[in-house]
Amino acid sequence: MRTAYRHHGGNFDIVISCDNSIPHLLIDEDILSTLKQMYSCLRPGDGCLITIRNYDREQRTDKNIVKPYGKAKIENDKRYVALQVWDFDETNFHHYDFTLYIIEEDLKSKNIVIHAMRSLYYAISSDKLIKLMNDAGFINVNRLDECFYQPVFIGIRPFT
Known part of the structure; x- marks a missing residue:
């Protein structure tokens, strides 16, 4: 995840990180760096999808x-x-x-x-993950509940 763009390049429709993989990164700086790599892999207008445990309830x-x-x-x-x-x-x-x-x-x-x-x-909170996704450049970042067994976070790479 930390070197996704360096390994895979860009032009992807979607980048997915599911089943609590992001919380293996232990500091905000590593998560932000990873989110920036994911952002770079996307074409403008396309999206990122992340699922993590609902740490807000823990x-x-x-x-x-x-x-x-x-x-x-x-x-x-x-x-x-x-x-x-x-x-x-x-x-x-x-x-x-x-x-x-x-x-x-x-x-x-x-x-x-x-x-x-x-x-x-x-145990990253939803608010912290949303903030880091925004800081990485994603727009329209949202948390979706009740569509999967874990919260789903989506963000879009803007056209400009």
Whole structure:
């Protein structure tokens, strides 16, 4: 994302960044730089579409926040259950350590293996993302709700 224009050039109808990829960028400057790259990839009059978690609804004052992740799945005699644990940084509550636990249960032997994958996220607010999109040059920036399971943000590269 940070080098989208350098790698892909311009003339695109739409640039898409979905499923919470933007919050992997941990500071406003990196997000703004990425949005400028996305802007540069577009033809005038065309658009950018971004989806992120609805961080405006999240309680950011705690650690050990447990969230479900999908449904249990059975495949090849194994059951898989996933859950997330969020640990917010107590200094500013804008960042959180994310751990995705995958519990793998062998239904025949009853053995259980737990896999843990970790990342750090920026719980960027809608207002902040909209401001950064505007700062990158996009116009008509809007947040759309209830059309996807995450808020959708759209912006247009102006003709001039």
